[in-house]
Amino acid sequence: MPKRENISMSVIRRLPRYYRFLKLLREKGVTRISSTELSAKLGLTASQIRQDLNCFGGFGQQGYGYMVDQLCTEIGNILGLSHAYKAVLIGAGNLGQAIASHLSFETEGFTLVGIFDNADAKIGRTINGLTVRNIDTLERFCNLEKPTMAVLCVPRSAVESLSDRLYALGIRCFWNFSHYDINMKYGDAIVENVHLNDSLMTLCYRITNDPMRTTK
Amino acid sequence: MPKRENISMSVIRRLPRYYRFLKLLREKGVTRISSTELSAKLGLTASQIRQDLNCFGGFGQQGYGYMVDQLCTEIGNILGLSHAYKAVLIGAGNLGQAIASHLSFETEGFTLVGIFDNADAKIGRTINGLTVRNIDTLERFCNLEKPTMAVLCVPRSAVESLSDRLYALGIRCFWNFSHYDINMKYGDAIVENVHLNDSLMTLCYRITNDPMRTTK
């Protein structure tokens, strides 16, 4: 049943969308859905959805469709959302604070166990139930808590040395919001570089080159 | 020279990365770079980079490579970054504040002209030089300023009515951080839905299914 091999990144990136939508349906009390209905709502083809889901196993019932609740749970399991991996967040600025709240009210896959900053003004403050710790205590904390993941909300200049430090502490998974890619530096690390600026520039491209508005 | 037709989305999504990297190079004083050097740094093939750039015109010099400064400027122009489109931001919570700062210190394509919120505690506060306005004054403000884009940093429940309101005010471009997709509702609107949670869940999938750590 777990065929799972060589799942392409494009499929993986669609899983959270499926999951979110199914969760919404479940909340609404919908029990059953067909790939055709799903496709209409998500703007994909029914074929693609069936193809995607079948990478992981046959979750549907022929002639009937998919059970919303079951499918949602299955995808949640595939994503590994119940693991509650321990995560630390570095940088308690606005973005850090926003992420910290985000994570807590939509705890999907991770538990935030520590927040760190180097500014005296931030240290000691409470964000979402966690006290902001002095970055100097990072080593002690990590050796004790053994977090799996680090969220980086620090300025570009701080990332390089910080990621080295975290890597040395055994962290192999980074959610990076700084404007500095930490891709492929460490062969065995998993990195998500989130570039909000890239998204903004893409938007800019799209307005600028929109056939609707370019008069020419 | 401007061949620009049917540029695929995958190419467009790579443009900001090129732009960022070239800007960095320029700051470092690098004047010349070949597609091969670029490819090594960006983790792409030289072929792909040349292919991408040639969608928009021949910016290189055969036998020599690309002028960093010129190429950076060209890509900036393609992206339309100098337009400084007027943008309003709705929702002055942590995320809104983070974005507002983001936009201002890395002004690429847009100028933030107004910030709005509905909470008395937020209204009147100053974020990055802009005073948070009462959401009730949105219509008056937009009729005057005619912003092009709206950044949505509001809870899911608020998005639907808010986007309708903004659409009615002539806004056709949305940068949406709420957990509610406003895709394809309005045929002529340009939308970037940023789902930070999707990125997080993808990360969770990748740790959970990492061949490095799954013992089995």
Place this chain on the structure above:
DNA sequence: TAGATTGTTAATCGATTAACAATC
């Protein structure tokens, strides 16, 4: 049983890579 809808294979489409002629 008939109708519906999945699971899965085959066909198509598009994006990436390779190759090389053009040319600085």
Place this chain on the structure above:
DNA sequence: TAGATTGTTAATCGATTAACAATC
């Protein structure tokens, strides 16, 4: 001129779509 590297075409690879047999 020789060396290097682009611009561009052709080949390959992978992802999406279409089709249909399996089956609930």
